[in-house]
Amino acid sequence: MSRDVLEKYAQATCEPQVVDIGKKLAEGLGSIQEHIDSRFLTILQEDDDVGGLEVMNKSGAFVPVHPCPGTPFVNLGDFTQAWSSGRLYNVRHTVKQAREAPPELVDSDHPRLYVPFVYEYLRVKAEEYRKLREASETWGCFRLVNYMIPPALMSEMKSVVRSLLDLPMEIKKQNKDGITGSGYQAPSIDNPIFESLGFYDLGSRQALDSFCSQLNASSYQREVIEKYAQAVCEQIVDMGQKLAESLGLADNDYLKGWPCQFRINKYTFTSKSVGSTGLRLHTDSGFLALLQDDEIVGGLEVMDKSGTFVAVDPCPGTLLVNLGDVAQAWSNGRLCNVKHRVQFREARIRVSIASFQRGPDEGAVVEAPPELVDSEHPRLYVPFTYEDYRKLRFSANLHAGEALALVRTSP
Numbered sequence: 001m002s003r004d005v006l007e008k009y010a011q012a013t014c015e016p017q018v019v020d021i022g023k024k025l026a027e028g029l030g031s032i033q034e035h036i037d038s039r040f041l042t043i044l045q046e047d048d049d050v051g052g053l054e055v056m057n058k059s060g061a062f063v064p065v066h067p068c069p070g071t072p073f074v075n076l077g078d079f080t081q082a083w084s085s086g087r088l089y090n091v092r093h094t095v096k097q098a099r100e101a102p103p104e105l106v107d108s109d110h111p112r113l114y115v116p117f118v119y120e121y122l123r124v125k126a127e128e129y130r131k132l133r134e135a136s137e138t139w140g141c142f143r144l145v146n147y148m149i150p151p152a153l154m155s156e157m158k159s160v161v162r163s164l165l166d167l168p169m170e171i172k173k174q175n176k177d178g179i180t181g182s183g184y185q186a187p188s189i190d191n192p193i194f195e196s197l198g199f200y201d202l203g204s205r206q207a208l209d210s211f212c213s214q215l216n217a218s219s220y221q222r223e224v225i226e227k228y229a230q231a232v233c234e235q236i237v238d239m240g241q242k243l244a245e246s247l248g249l250a251d252n253d254y255l256k257g258w259p260c261q262f263r264i265n266k267y268t269f270t271s272k273s274v275g276s277t278g279l280r281l282h283t284d285s286g287f288l289a290l291l292q293d294d295e296i297v298g299g300l301e302v303m304d305k306s307g308t309f310v311a312v313d314p315c316p317g318t319l320l321v322n323l324g325d326v327a328q329a330w331s332n333g334r335l336c337n338v339k340h341r342v343q344f345r346e347a348r349i350r351v352s353i354a355s356f357q358r359g360p361d362e363g364a365v366v367e368a369p370p371e372l373v374d375s376e377h378p379r380l381y382v383p384f385t386y387e388d389y390r391k392l393r394f395s396a397n398l399h400a401g402e403a404l405a406l407v408r409t410s411p
C-alpha cells in the first residue's frame with residue numbers, strides 16, 4: 001500500500017527502520033519521546049506482544065494502540081498534512097513503557113488483569129546491556145551466571161576432561177591437529193607443569209570425531225563432548241549477538257559462523273612451584289574465549305587498566321568470558337582485550353576448559369562494521385585476516401595484545 005501511494009503521488013523512497021526499545025533504553029534514551037513523523041507516511045509493524053505505542057487524539061489526550069498481530073499500523077506525517085493542504089492530519093505519537101494499572105483502577109470487582117511485564121522486560125534487558133557494555137569496556141572479561149549449558153553437562157564434561165588429561169603420554173601424543181597451537185602440548189622445559197589437548201574447530205563434527213578417536217574416547221565420553229560442543233557453540237553465538245546489540249548494532253549477524261578452537265588445560269602445581277607462573281601473561285588472539293575454569297583451584301589473574309593483577313577466584317556454576325584482540329579491533333576499540341595469566345597458588349592439579357572463538361574464516365577480514373566508524377570514531381585498525389594476525393603475533397613474539405599496534409591505521 002505505501003509503495004502505491006508513494007509512487008503515485010510523492011515519488012519518494014522508503015527507508016525501512018527497526019526500533020528496538022530495549023536497545024534504546026540501554027543507550028539511555030528512555031522511551032521514544034512524543035513526536036510527529038516528518039515524512040509522508042509510516043507503515044509500522046508493531047511488536048506482536050509488547051505494547052507501548054500511544055497516539056494523541058484531537059483533544060490532546062494520548063490513547064494506547066494495543067498490539068493487534070497481523071495488522072500494520074499507518075501514521076501520517078508532516079509531509080502528508082502539507083501536501084494535502086491540511087486535509088489529512090499528521091499524528092503526534094510516543095512509545096511509553098507499559099506500567100501497572102494505577103491502584104484506583106484495581107478493586108475486588110476489577111482485579112489486576114495484567115502484570116507490568118513490559119516495563120520489567122525492558123528494564124531487565126537494558127540493565128543486562130549496560131552491565132555487559134561496562135564490563136567489556138572496562139575489563140574485557142566478565143562472568144556469565146545465566147547461560148545455555150546445563151550445570152549437569154558442565155560437571156560431566158569436567159570429569160571427562162580430567163580423565164582425558166590423565167591418559168598415558170603415548171595416547172595424548174596421538175592428539176595431532178592441523179593448525180599451530182592446537183593438538184597435544186606436552187609439558188616442556190620452559191613450563192614443565194602445563195599440558196593441554198585440543199582441536200579445531202569445535203563446530204565441526206568431523207574434527208570432533210577425529211579428536212575423540214585420537215584419544216580412544218569411549219562412546220559415553222564422545223557423547224558428553226558432543227553435547228558440550230553444541231551447547232558452547234550456541235552460547236558463543238548468543239554472546240556475540242548480545243555484544244553486538246550492546247554496541248547498538250541492529251544487524252547482529254556479524255559474528256555468525258566465526259569458528260572456535262577448543263583446548264583443555266592441566267596445571268600440575270607442586271609445592272615447589274607456588275608463587276611462580278603457570279601460563280604467561282597474554283591476551284587471547286581471537287574474538288572471545290568462553291572458559292570453564294577450575295571450580296576449586298584458583299590462580300587465574302586478569303590485569304586491570306592500571307596494570308594491577310586482580311585474582312579471578314573460582315565461582316562454581318558460572319562461566320568466564322574473556323575478550324581478545326579481534327574483539328578490540330572489530331569493535332573499533334570499544335571492547336577491550338583482557339591481559340591474563342595463571343599463577344601457582346597451591347600444590348594441586350588445576351583443570352580448565354577453554355573454547356576460543358577466533359575470527360572470520362577462509363581469508364575473510366576482521367574489520368569494524370560501518371556503524372562503529374564515524375568522524376568521532378575514525379577507523380583504528382586496518383582490516384586483517386585472523387590467520388595473518390596470529391602469525392604476526394607469533395613472529396613478533398608479542399602475546400599480550402601489543403601486536404594490535406602493528407595493525408593500527410596511520411594517524
Ligand SMILES: O=C(O)CCC(=O)C(=O)O
Nearest residue numbers: 265284293300342352354
Ligand atoms: O586456565 C585458565 O584458567 C586460563 C586459560 C587461558 O587463558 C588460555 O588457555 O588462553
Ligand SMILES: [Fe+2]
Nearest residue numbers: 282283284340
Ligand atoms: Fe587465555
